[in-house]
Amino acid sequence: MAKSNKPLVWGLFAAGGTLTAFVTPVLVYVTLMAAYGDPPAALDYENIQAFAANWLGKLALFVVISLSLWFAAHRLRTALHGLGLRADTAIAVAGYGISAVGTVLAAYYLVQI
Amino acid sequence: MSRRPYVRRISTTTWYLKKKRDLVHMIQELTSLFVGIYGILLLWGVKALSEGPEAYGAFLxxxxxxxxxxxxxxxxxxxxxxxxxxxxxxxxxMPIQRGEEFLPGKYIVGAHYVVWIGFSLVVLFVAGVF
Amino acid sequence: MSDLQLELEILRYDPEQDQEPRFQTYSVPCQEEWVVLDAINYVKDHIDSTLSYRWSCHMAVCGSCGMMIDGEPKLACKAFVRDYVNKTVRIEPLANFPIERDLVSVLDDFMNKLRRVKPYLIRKEEKPLSEGEYRQTPAELNKYKQYTLCINCLCCYAACPQYALIPEFIGPAALTMAHRYNQDSRDQGRAQREEETASHEGVWDCAFADACSLVCPKHVDPASALQQMKITSTVDWYLEHLGMGGKKS
Incomplete structure (x- = not known):
């Protein structure tokens, strides 16, 4: 029996699940306010720009975006199997592919700020 | 005596509707879809931010x-x-063993809740929600 | 004098007669303090001697009377009839296993998987007898004690949605038994066991639905064991791929 290479993505999944449990609810609440046309001060261009211009801010945004994607890709792979889809390889390639592209794009946009 | 074991088949597409526990687990797994979409929404916001105030205004x-x-x-x-x-x-x-005994799970879970609520309040405060 | 009446709807399957299982209803006069196993024994002794099922100890130790009671995998000796009054209770053999006859399941799959995970102490080198016993502190014992409580009743497999979907999945009880030995301070066999437990069919087919732990009559918490194994397997995988691995022992 060959050992699985799943640990590679499982590490990202577990880290992402934990991180998003801590941060995603409050972030969704903040952008929910923006969705009502009443964004809090932090979302003003000057403030958010200053946050993302700082390398710590960049790192935070990068990690949250990237790990959200890896977490979702890995968990949805299991969920879709549970829903009866059996094209596991295609689902894995698509999900992890989107996560990898999203990770690269996040880094690319953030260094430009 | 002949053996003829009977195999019960389950539906591979609707099995989780049969039992509340399984349905709850499926919903739990599907919450990740929204975490993922939200990650893409954040990525979109960062892209807009990198393109300047006008693009960011359009994003908002x-x-x-x-x-x-x-x-x-x-x-x-x-x-x-x-x-x-x-x-x-x-x-x-992540069970934690202290000396001989394991720390009761409620303390580990509780610590996560404390950090979660504290962090969320700090974010809301810093964001200027209150 | 019976205290309450129980309607049992028992799955019957005779491989020599039946094309598929059917249900047969029995009305059983029960005493208040009876468990479901007592009611089934009453059927066997007084109503229908053709009924087949497994049981032995009647005290949640032998693990042979695991069955589906009202849709949940339970030990028939630990489920009280008073919790099922005024309704018809369905009794079926454990879900996710083939039916041998009536309430008797075919357990060969589990037995083979249990063998594969090497559920025994593995030493790289045995200490000579003259050096004495392998000593263990209470803290070292507590690290795995909970997992020794498994009685192989297989209620966890009957509850596991992943085992239902992926029959190759090694599954909760067998993997937990591997974890029990991995956690034992006297054991040195984790690398050997990981050949099975860290394969796709091992811990990686687990989706952490937690159903195994919720139904476990002995509170073994297999889900906890499997999540710990995922973490350890991940660390071992990274160490191995970064060239720092404790290779096969």
């Missing part, structure tokens, strides 16, 4: 659209559920 404007509003209302309870269901089992993945 787009957030007020009906699709965004609907997404936020569906996503909010589901990402809350993701957080709660995730924290509630943390002690299983």
């Amino acid at each position: 404007e787009a957030l007020t659209g009906p699709l965004s509003l609907a997404f936020h209302w569906v996503a909010f309870p589901l990402v809350l559920y993701h957080a709660i269901s995730w924290f509630n089992v943390t002690h299983k993945a």
Whole structure:
């Protein structure tokens, strides 16, 4: 029996699940306010720009975006199997592919700020 | 005496509707879809931010659209559920042994809740919500 | 004098007669303190001697009377009839296993998987007898004690949605038994066991639905064991791929 290479993505999944449990609810609440046309001060261009211009801010945004994607890709792979889809390889390639592209794009946009 | 074991088949597409426990687990797994979409929404915001104030203003404007509003209302309870269901089992993945005994799971779960609520309040405060 | 009446709807399957299982209803006069196993024994002794099922100890130790009671995998000796009054209770053999006859399941799959995970102490080198016993502190014992409580009743497999979907999945009880030995301070066999437990069919087919732990009559918490194994397997995988691995022992 060959050992699985799943640990590679499982590490990202577990880290992402934990991180998003801590941060995603409050972030969704903040952008929910923006969705009502009443964004809090932090979302003003000057403030958010200053946050993302700082390398710590960049790192935070990068990690949250990237790990959200890896977490979702890995968990949805299991969920879709549970829903009866059996094209596991295609689902894995698509999900992890989107996560990898999203990770690269996040880094690319953030260094430009 | 002849052996002829009978195999009961289950539906591979609807099995989770048969039992509440399985349905709850399936919903828990599907909350990740909203965490993922929200990651893409953040990526979109960062892209807009990198393109300057005008693009960012358009992003904030787009957030007020009906699709965004609907997404936020569906996503909010589901990402809350993701957080709660995730924290509630943390002690299983990471039990802590102190001396001979294991720390009761409620302390490990409780610590996660304390940090979660504290962090969320700090974010809301820093963001200028209150 | 019976205290309450129980309607049992028992799955019957005779491989020599039946094309598929059917249900047969029995009305059983029960005493208040009876468990479901007592009611089934009453059927066997007084109503229908053709009924087949497994049981032995009647005290949640032997693990042979695991069955589906009202849709949940339970030990028939630990489920009280008073919790099922005024309704018809369905009794079926454990879900996710083939039916041998009536309430008797075919357990060969589990037995083979249990063998594969090497559920025994593995030493790289045995200490000579003259050096004495392998000593263990209470803290070292507590690290795995909970997992020794498994009685192989297989209620966890009957509850596991992943085992239902992926029959190759090694599954909760067998993997937990591997974890029990991995956690034992006297054991040195984790690398050997990981050949099975860290394969796709091992811990990686687990989706952490937690159903195994919720139904476990002995509170073994297999889900906890499997999540810990995922973490350890991940660390071992990274160490191995970064060239720092404790290779096969």
